[in-house]
Amino acid sequence: MPGLDGSGLLFDSFVDELQFSDVEVVAYPSDLQPDYETYVEYVCDCLPKGEVVLIAESFSAVIANLVASRSKNVIAIVFVSSFLSSPLVGIWRKLAIWGLPVLRFLPMNHFLMRRVLFNNSYNMSKFIEVMSHLPKTMIIQRLRMVLSKQKTDRIEVPYLAIHGRYDRLVRTPISDAIFINAPHGLLQCAPTKAAQLIHDWVDREILK
DSSP states (O other): OOOTTOSOTTOHHHHHHOOOSOOOOOOOOTTSOSSHHHHHHHHHHHOOSSOEEEEEEGGGHHHHHHHHHHOTTEEEEEEESOOSSOSSOHHHHHHHHHHGGGGGGSOOOHHHHHHHHHTTOSOHHHHHHHHHTSOHHHHHHHHHHHHHOOSOOOOOSOEEEEEETTOSSOSSOOTTOEEESOOSOHHHHSHHHHHHHHHHHIIIIIOO
16 A cells, blocks of 8 residues: 555565565555545455455555454554654644645655655655656645544554654654664665565464
C-alpha cells in the first residue's frame, strides 16, 4: 500500500526483493473521495479471499489499520515509515492545515523533497516522473487527511513497524518500531534490508 503518491510505482525494487510468491501492489484511483472511509472501502474491495499481510507505507498506515479492523482476511500489518495519527500536533498541525492551499501555487522543490524523503540517497527520476502526473489538488487533499487524523486507533492484529533512523518527516514512529539506517523512503533506499526484515518476521511470527 503506497505512500502519498498513491501509485505504487515506487515499489519496483522492493517487490523484486520480497520472497513471497503472491504480492499485489495497491494503487489508489485518482477519483477517490479524499476521506479515510472511501479509501478503506476501496482497499477492502481489493483484498483477496484468503489471508493477507498488509504492507503499508507512510500515508497508508491509517488505512491499513482501519481495513484490518473490518476484514478477517487481514492477519497482520507491516507499517513502514508510518504514523497512525497526524505527525504534527497542536498549533503546528493547525498552521499546516491553514497553509495547505498555498501549495497549489508553489513549484515542486525536487532538491528539498530528495533531501527530506530520501536523504539524497535515491535516484529522483522515477519519483519526479510519478509526482509530475499527480495533481497538486490530490496531494493537498491527502495531506489534509493526514493532518486531520488526531485520534490513534487501536491496532487489532499482529504488526511489525519499520522506521528509518534518518527519517526527517516522521519524528515519532509507531511503538516498538525497528530502526534501520534509512530515510523516510526506506522501501526505495533500503529495499533489500526491508524485505529481509519483513520476510523473517512473517515467517517467524505469522506463519509459525
